[in-house]
Every structure is written in structure tokens, then in C-alpha cells.
Amino acid sequence: MKVMVLIGLMLTGLNGFGQHIDRKAALEDFNQFVDLLERQSSYYQLSDYDFDRRFQTARTSIEQQDSVSVLFLANEMEKIIAETVDRHASVKMEDFDEDEIELFDRHLPFAVAPLQGRVAALKYNKEVRCYEYYSKEYPYIKSIEGLPIMDFIERYAYRRKKAPAAAMFYDGTKDLRDIGELFVKQGQYSLETVDVVLTNGSSDQSLQLALSDKKHRWRNPGHNQDMALVRAAYFGETFDFEKLDRWMEDSIAYLRLPAMFSYEDFPDLEAYLHRLMEKYKHAQALIIDLRGNGGGRRDILHSWSGYIVPADQSPWVANVAYVRSDQQLDEDIESMRGRYLYNYYSEHFTDSDRAAIDAFNADFKTEDSFDRSKFSEAYYMLLKSNGMTLSCPIYVLVDESAFSAASVFASAFKGLPNVNIVGMTTNGSSGRSKKFYLEHSNIRIKLSTMLSFQRNGKTLDGHGTEPDIRIERNEEHILGKSDAQLNKLIQRIKKE
Numbered sequence: 001m002k003v004m005v006l007i008g009l010m011l012t013g014l015n016g017f018g019q020h021i022d023r024k025a026a027l028e029d030f031n032q033f034v035d036l037l038e039r040q041s042s043y044y045q046l047s048d049y050d051f052d053r054r055f056q057t058a059r060t061s062i063e064q065q066d067s068v069s070v071l072f073l074a075n076e077m078e079k080i081i082a083e084t085v086d087r088h089a090s091v092k093m094e095d096f097d098e099d100e101i102e103l104f105d106r107h108l109p110f111a112v113a114p115l116q117g118r119v120a121a122l123k124y125n126k127e128v129r130c131y132e133y134y135s136k137e138y139p140y141i142k143s144i145e146g147l148p149i150m151d152f153i154e155r156y157a158y159r160r161k162k163a164p165a166a167a168m169f170y171d172g173t174k175d176l177r178d179i180g181e182l183f184v185k186q187g188q189y190s191l192e193t194v195d196v197v198l199t200n201g202s203s204d205q206s207l208q209l210a211l212s213d214k215k216h217r218w219r220n221p222g223h224n225q226d227m228a229l230v231r232a233a234y235f236g237e238t239f240d241f242e243k244l245d246r247w248m249e250d251s252i253a254y255l256r257l258p259a260m261f262s263y264e265d266f267p268d269l270e271a272y273l274h275r276l277m278e279k280y281k282h283a284q285a286l287i288i289d290l291r292g293n294g295g296g297r298r299d300i301l302h303s304w305s306g307y308i309v310p311a312d313q314s315p316w317v318a319n320v321a322y323v324r325s326d327q328q329l330d331e332d333i334e335s336m337r338g339r340y341l342y343n344y345y346s347e348h349f350t351d352s353d354r355a356a357i358d359a360f361n362a363d364f365k366t367e368d369s370f371d372r373s374k375f376s377e378a379y380y381m382l383l384k385s386n387g388m389t390l391s392c393p394i395y396v397l398v399d400e401s402a403f404s405a406a407s408v409f410a411s412a413f414k415g416l417p418n419v420n421i422v423g424m425t426t427n428g429s430s431g432r433s434k435k436f437y438l439e440h441s442n443i444r445i446k447l448s449t450m451l452s453f454q455r456n457g458k459t460l461d462g463h464g465t466e467p468d469i470r471i472e473r474n475e476e477h478i479l480g481k482s483d484a485q486l487n488k489l490i491q492r493i494k495k496e
Helices: 002-014 023-039 051-063 070-081 149-156 165-176 179-185 227-235 269-279 299-308 351-361 405-413 484-495
Strands: 020-022 067-069 090-093 111-115 118-125 130-133 140-144 193-199 204-210 245-248 252-256 285-289 316-323 379-383 394-398 419-423 433-437 443-448 450-453
Touching: 020 023, 020 070, 023 051, 023 067, 023 070, 023 443, 051 070, 067 070, 070 090, 070 443, 111 165, 140 149, 149 165, 149 179, 165 179, 252 484, 269 299, 285 484, 299 379, 299 405, 316 351, 316 405, 351 379, 379 405, 394 405, 394 484, 405 419, 419 484
Parallel strands: 252 285, 285 394, 394 419
Antiparallel strands: 020 067, 090 443, 111 118, 118 130, 118 140, 140 193, 193 204, 245 252, 316 379, 316 450, 433 443
């Protein structure tokens, strides 16, 4: 009943907005979308959600209209995709004009940040260059529009619902800053104010706040992004990689990797990383900071593994994957080679490599069962020592924003005796995503076409990689006064 009421609201609100297509075209596009899920999506296979019932609900709502809003169609598809664990999946309207809907670009009048299970409301103080609480006496958000804050995030930031729990909460708070967009996607199109209840845990403060046309961002001190590096990545400018690493106190080496760069895009990067290993070979410890790293390629992971994997653990099976296919593929695939994933009989593997795979498979079991007839044979990523393994302990510092190839990096080395994963559970995701376009609406559908498993048998999507040493953000961190996670790690290393 609630679903049909919501659909009714959306149909009413969308009549005046954006591109429309006729009912027949909309049904054809929706059926094309369903076919893509069934024939192309990998993670669709793992969900126990009642998709057939949801498909019928959407078809019924389309059939009630002569002219169907493309925005409505896209939002329906996005909600369906959200029921899979596919963290790379997305729906995009290529020709959507956000300016048509004023609410779309309205925001909360304060920044928000996650603090140990609570959502803090913040404002930036330019004089001291730090954040402070929006209301000093009532620092946390209790509810928005009458919904408890966690219920609000679950309902409105639905794209995150199948993410690892920590990432769902972290990204859900980030979505709150674009609250106007969240309302639009739930069928609300005109809203000037929002009811917010702030709390200190004992008493509350009720506010009716005007929405703002300015985004109030919270900048995580652990996500320092060098703008020169951004320009290098997007505009081809040169970048001094030496700025990424430094010596810290007590001979602790530190490297910040804000993205998993490809050697093709940054030709000088590989040589720099090899020099780095020589520079820090006598370090007491090495911290590799992947917080806020949104992923990229596996080049760094593959070439650096020689310095990380001990000789007595080599070859190390780091990742197992299956390609969504109605054919029983058993040969190497170019898109998998780019991820350093090869089939068992690949020419890239030696007999000793296959022996290592056999030994691994003796105990390996996927946590989720799936129809093997719809997937290829297994592909394996093996990491090998180069005989120059660092003698110091290695700490991989991650958080809920370590995504895709960054999350694979953490997962690949987890379990090695000389490596500790530190921080918060990663966002996971490893899917070999592909883009598809619907015929009439030109809606772009992106779906993962690969199941990617960690050594523990869990998919990266939906689980992420749990830290060996959990370090949360504290109040000083969210207020921007210090990088408390990094500082806590350094103090821990010094004690050890």
C-alpha cells in the first residue's frame, strides 16, 4: 500500500518536469532493463529480494500513464538496483536538466559528519579553520521531517542500503548534504523548509530550517586531496610524486595514495614506487594510507606485492572471481587480465602457481551460493614475492571511503603475517562494470558483470574488508582539529 501511495505522488509530481516518452516505449525500456539484470548482472544472482513482484509493481504504474516521465523511470530502476549488492551499479539520465526542479539543488543549512554512530550537525569557522557544532548545546541530529535519523538515511539514501554497514552510514550522512535531491527521488518537488530535531542525548531542540542553495561540505582530515594531483589526473599536468610520502617520527614511513593510479596514465609512477621501497627498506614501520581512495586500477597492487608478500607465503592467492556468462568461459579475457586475474590453465601461471591454487582451493568456499552455469570458471589473482620483502611491519590504513581497487588492495594483503589492515571496514566493490543504454529513454545502466571474492569467501560487494585493528574517528577528527585516526595509529606503532 505504501509503495502504491508513493508511486501516486511521483506520478502527480512529475507531470510537469522533464523528458517524457509514451507508455509503450517506457514498457519496452523497462523490459530491456529487466533483461539486462537477468542476463548481464552478476550480483542480481545473489539477492533473495522478490524482484518479480517489484517488476510487476513498476509495470503496473507505467501502464497507468499515457506519457511516462523519464525521471520517474530512472528512479524506479535505481530503487530496484539498490536491492542488489552491486556497489558499482548506477542509473543515469544522460539528458537530465537539474535546473528544471528547483528543489534538486537545495541543501541542509549545515554540514553533517558521522561520529561513532551519531550524525553531527556542523558549521565551518573560517577564523580558526575548524568546524564547530551548529548548535553547541544540541550537537547531533535526532530526526528529519519526523523520521529518526537512521530511518531517514535508510529510506532516502537507499542507493547505499546494501553497502557494508559502516559505509552505508558514512555515505548516507554524506548524501544528506544533497537533501533536495533525496526528496525529489522520493516524489517531493516543492519544499522550502525542513523540520529538524537536534539532540544532546538527554534533551532536544526542534527547528524549522530553510533549505540552502549552498552545499555545506564536511571535509574529512584523513582525505587530504592535493589539487596539483587532481589537475595531473584530469588535465595531464605534471605532478611531483615525492609529495605523497614522508618520514614520520621514530623512523615510521608514510605513503598517501589518494587513488589507485594506472601506470599508463602516470608513466613515472612505477619507478617512483620502486625507489620508495629502497628509501624505506630500513623503516621501523610503513603506513600505506588509502582513506578516501575511490579506486582505479590494480597496477600498484600488483607491482608492489613483490615487496609485501613474504617468500614463504608466495605465491599468495589474493582474489577469486567469476565472469557473468551463459557460456562456460575457460580462457583468459582481456578485461580480466587488466585486473591481473587469469584462469587456472593460463600461460601466466606456472605449475607451482597451480599447486598454490590447489592448496588454497582445498579450504576455500564462497559464502554465497550461485548458479555456476551462469558464470565462467574461476579466475585467480596471484601475488608473488620478489625476494626483497620489506622487513618492517606494514599498516594499511583504510576507511569507509576506500572503494573498488583500493578495497581490493586491503583485501589482497589481509592475512599476511607482516600486514595489518587498520581503520574502518572498507566500502568494498569489485565488479567489472559495463554500461548499457536503454533504447527509447537513453537511460544509462551500469552493472557489475563479475563476482569477486576475498580469501575468506565473502564478496567484496556488500561486505568490504574488516580491519585487523579498528580505529574510529573521534570528536577532534570530525571537527577538523587533527587527523585522529593517523595519530592513534602512530602512537600504537610506537608502543609496539
